[in-house]
Amino acid sequence: MSLFHLSDYFLLRTPLLPAAFAVDLLTIKERHEIEEKLRHLFQNEQLKEALFLASPAFSVEVQKWLEYKKESSSKMIASLLKYAIRMSTRSTPFGLFAGVSFGNIAVSEKKVSLIRANANKAVLKLDATILTGIIEQLSKDKRIYSQLYYRINPTLYLDGKYYKYYQKGSNGKKGQHILKRIRLTPVLDRVIQHFERNKRTSHYQSLIDLLQGLGASTTHAPLFVNNLISLGIISSELQPNVIGRGYLDSLITTLERVDKAENYLNPLLTIKRWLHSSQSVIEIRTAILKLLQPLAPDLDMTNSLQGDLLIGMDENNLSDTALNHIRDQFQDLLPLCSQAKLTDFDQFRAAFSVKYEDRMVPLTTALDPDIGIGYGRQEGVYNITDEILGDVKNITPTGEKKYGDHHYQDLVIEKFVASVKNQFTEIRLTGKDLDHIAKQRKQTAHTIPSSFYAIGNLLRSSCQENLFFNLGTIGGSSSGNLISRFAHLDEELHNKFKRIGQQRATAVSQCNTCRDLSLPRQ
Structure with missing residues (x-):
């Protein structure tokens, strides 16, 4: 019986441009041909917006070049080439260069149904630095802080x-x-x-x-x-525990109560409307900067906006048959799972048991390095008040480095030597190899978190061949850690994220979930 249980959805991450574009671009040898291809590419309004959000100043110079008002330079062409390759090869979301889409895992014999639509949606928010600067400005205004x-x-x-x-x-x-x-x-x-x-x-x-x-x-x-x-x-109450997309709404709600003159409320309400408008990113940023300048005149507004891209999909489905096969392979590879390292919390828990046994003590007392146990290295605890040790950093005992116990290291070396001698083009781990590793180490289910994610690429060399899942990363303490980054983009994804939290509250270690796939657009 497998220790893993698949969720009923996945998160598709894909670049803005097709991967074939990077292949075509890198085959061009003449500079003038590269320039013309880039000039044609960046006439696209969506790409202009992506470039503008990443680097407004550079985007202005590129626009002059596109309009033949400025000669190109080697530095500009090299930068545009890097951006173009990034937008066609890297699935990791960054601004509007790559995005995400919520997908479903369905009971079907059809292995994959991923069809891009032409409509993508940019979701904008104020940068956390800007929000923090506004809070600092509000906290200095007596008309505001005296009402909080x-x-x-x-x-x-x-x-x-x-x-x-x-x-x-x-x-x-x-x-x-x-x-x-x-x-x-x-x-x-x-x-x-x-x-x-x-x-x-x-x-x-x-x-x-x-x-x-x-x-x-x-x-x-x-x-x-x-x-x-x-x-x-x-x-x-203005100080947030976490600054996210919803914090601007929370700030506005507070100002509706305390900002009687509406000196801050009206600009922030207008900014909120601009963030949800259908205008171009360039127009939105220009309008918001005019509104922000009086609120926080000393702030650097270069990166005032952050954006995420919700990829439009006509179809976004994967078959449970294909993913069950991947799940079974995870189960087979379980002997390769590294043992968890002893964390600061593990050390704290052990020290707590020794010092306090079954007594109940306040957590703050236990965390105090003077009267309790302390936690981790706690750098900087006394560096303000201690005149003798204030400038002394990183006092650690010297000694030999200790490395982890890798039971499969000998097998890896043996396989590598055999591949060199026999000129193998690939190395295979067999079930017999994995059984041997499993006997050498003690692997238990509790070393796996109750939910986690797997990131990889769906690959195929031609339209007729089956897709392969190239595993890149697997693990994490929770699948929610990854999905929370994008939960605000899609209502259905947000609801799934809430469900993760509910599952985590009642989860058992035998029920582990993998939820994420990454796909370069074909």
Whole structure:
């Protein structure tokens, strides 16, 4: 019985242009012929938009060349050639150069039914950097921040005479959070108690009233609250947990309540309409930049928009017969599955059992490297306050490197030597080889996540031959990790993504799902 169960859908990833275009382009030897072919290619409005979204400045120069207002250069032609090859050979979605389409796995004897339509859909959104810049601007405007609700830092906890908490670092390391501490004072303690009594949330004015009731002046009360914000002890409702396509809607909803003068609300509503308009990407970006400039004048607007491409398909179906065959091959190859490495979480779990046994302790206490266990390497925890060790980095013991245990390494070397001696053009792993590897290692089902994806290419040398699935990548902790990137593009795909979350909540390790295929357009 197979450990794997196929889902009823797949995600097709395909370049914007046919693969045959790259083959034809690379056979041309004369520069002037390449230039003419590229000139003809980039007259296409869809390709102009893809190029514009990737590099607006370069796109402007290319447009001048297309209109014979500028001579070509070797650098320009080389760049256009790279873009053209990328748009016809790489399935990995990037801007509008390649896209995705939701496909169905049906009970059918027909092995494949993939037919492209002429209608593709570009889905645009504001870049996360732009959204973050707008949030920062709003957070400086008293008319806005004084009307917001604030929540206390969820990592805040008491350790002796100090409150400790994690705050996102500003030392240039992306995503790093630093453990900080602040001395306990009667006023700070009363503020934190106020949050605890109100479900860890409070309006700005309520905090002002609390502090004034404790004796603070009308000048000092706002200063104290703003200091709590800057220290990361509290944060406003504008601060997102995750910035995605839906965050602009969330931001607009908040501004509808607090932006009485509509200084920010009206521009953002207009931006939202432009993002959903049917105008060209060039027109949309131009209009949005005019609206963004007053909102965040100091931001670099070069990459203000991000885009994804939903590929139009007349038919997008694969047969369960063909995919069941692939599933069975995954089962046969299971002995080659690498054992999972010991992760930071595994080490933390083991240390927790040793230190605390069956006791219940707050997670923040266990994560504290002073009074608990710590987690991972925790770089940067004390580099702000420690004057002695602040500049010392990467203190690790030296020693011999330890490599993983590959039970099939001898077999690989043996097969390679045999292929050289006998001048084989291919190397085959037989069922006997796999059985031998399986006996050398202990493979159990729990090493496989409850759902995962497989990425590969569907290949054939001619229209008459059967398709082959060339496996490129398999694994991941969840199939949802990959699909979440595109779930907003298609309602049906979004619903499938929600179903993954429900399945993960009740999944067992014997039910594993592979969900993704990648296809260069033929």
